[in-house]
Amino acid sequence: MQALQGRPSTRYNGPLGYQGENTMAVFTPLDDAQVASFLERFDAGRLIACEGVASGTENSTFFVTTDRRELVLTLFEQGEHDELPFFVDLLDYLDEYRLPVPGPLHDRRGVALQSLAGKPALLFPRLPGKHPESPNLAQCRALGDTLGRMHKVGQHFDGHRPNPRDLNWLLASHHQVYAYLTPADQALMGDEIDSYQSAFDDPDRLPTGAIHGDLFRDNTLFDGDRLGGIIDFYNGCSGELLFDLAIVVNDWASDAHGHLEPARHDALLGAYLQRRPLSDAERRLWPMMLRMTALRYWLSRLLVVYVDPPAHELTPHDPERFRRILKARIAAGALPLPA
Ligand SMILES: Nc1ncnc2c1ncn2[C@@H]1O[C@H](COP(=O)(O)OP(=O)(O)O)[C@@H](O)[C@H]1O
Numbered sequence: 319m320q321a322l323q324g325r326p327s328t329r330y331n332g333p334l335g336y337q338g339e340n341t342m343a344v345f346t347p348l349d350d351a352q353v354a355s356f357l358e359r360f361d362a363g364r365l366i367a368c369e370g371v372a373s374g375t376e377n378s379t380f381f382v383t384t385d386r387r388e389l390v391l392t393l394f395e396q397g398e399h400d401e402l403p404f405f406v407d408l409l410d411y412l413d414e415y416r417l418p419v420p421g422p423l424h425d426r427r428g429v430a431l432q433s434l435a436g437k438p439a440l441l442f443p444r445l446p447g448k449h450p451e452s453p454n455l456a457q458c459r460a461l462g463d464t465l466g467r468m469h470k471v472g473q474h475f476d477g478h479r480p481n482p483r484d485l486n487w488l489l490a491s492h493h494q495v496y497a498y499l500t501p502a503d504q505a506l507m508g509d510e511i512d513s514y515q516s517a518f519d520d521p522d523r524l525p526t527g528a529i530h531g532d533l534f535r536d537n538t539l540f541d542g543d544r545l546g547g548i549i550d551f552y553n554g555c556s557g558e559l560l561f562d563l564a565i566v567v568n569d570w571a572s573d574a575h576g577h578l579e580p581a582r583h584d585a586l587l588g589a590y591l592q593r594r595p596l597s598d599a600e601r602r603l604w605p606m607m608l609r610m611t612a613l614r615y616w617l618s619r620l621l622v623v624y625v626d627p628p629a630h631e632l633t634p635h636d637p638e639r640f641r642r643i644l645k646a647r648i649a650a651g652a653l654p655l656p657a
């Protein structure tokens with residue numbers, strides 16, 4: 319991996335081992351008796367089958383079939399458990415507005431957040447569909463349209479959680495990976511963060527609201543061209559709407575070299591803008607926001623590989639993809655947005 323210098327003392331040391339090839343995700347096994355008795359707290363039917371899901375990365379996830387419906391049971395293995403009420407409130411709120419999110423089931427007493435096997439637990443409806451690896455234009459439009467709707471209603475959500483991956487986080491964390499970067503990449507990262515500080519010097523300027531914070535393709539489910547659901551809201555927070563949009567465009571509309579693919583870009587943004595036009599400041603800062611969110615993932619992935627590897631046997635995501643995207647966005651300069 320060209321961006322890296324030196325050999326860290328972790329097992330993650332090459333692009334061939336990056337995520338996409340193998341994952342595992344049941345860290346806390348459950349037996350049928352535990353799940354059957356858990357289901358009695360809800361009005362959701364009796365257990366028929368329960369199966370661990372092998373594609374998650376942070377929590378233990380189970381597909382649960384009852385005699386009435388299909389459900390997903392999540393046990394929270396890591397993260398700040400005192401932040402779970404924020405996620406429950408956010409999902410309840412978006413569900414009330416009929417956005418395609420898994421609104422958590424509430425038990426017979428009206429409580430969503432539970433405990434099972436000593437872990438915080440939530441039960442969700444199982445949403446239809448598969449993650450799109452190579453989204454077509456109809457799927458990009460569907461996502462842009464739903465994200466625009468989500469941002470419009472999210473501006474009125476009254477929960478609050480600071481963005482854990484904003485510019486303050488970049489500033490505080492980037493030095494931790496310097497030892498693993500070439501001098502050229504150290505300069506790239508440092509210069510970029512300096513320019514974000516100048517560009518985003520007025521924190522009140524951009525519209526804010528509830529955002530997903532990590533809306534990659536593998537956090538969506540598509541049933542054909544229909545968006546069946548948006549999942550994994552655990553990076554959800556109160557933040558700049560443009561930050562969320564830029565994360566989406568970088569993941570959904572970049573080619574293998576990191577360049578924007580015009581057709582996907584226009585399909586996604588065109589549909590989004592129909593729902594929520596951007597302000598003048600957002601239009602001006604768009605190229606910078608694409609760069610900042612690319613660097614956000616370059617850095618968070620480097621931190622996972624070199625500084626803070628996960629406790630479980632998981633392969634990490636490839637940081638190089640986002641270094642390439644960052645370089646491509648810098649090279650592209652000012653980027654025209656659909657009207
Ligand atoms: N509500 C849901 N409906 C359908 N599938 C789901 C749902 N929630 C999670 N999944 C499936 O479980 C997998 C792991 O869930 P996720 O919340 O992404 O876990 P992790 O945070 O551990 O990565 C997802 O990739 C998806 O395939």
Ligand SMILES: N[C@@H](CCOP(=O)(O)O)C(=O)O
Nearest residue numbers: 483532534553615618619635
């Ligand atoms: N989807 C992300 C992982 C989540 O980001 P993090 O900053 O919470 O680790 C990725 O693809 O890297």
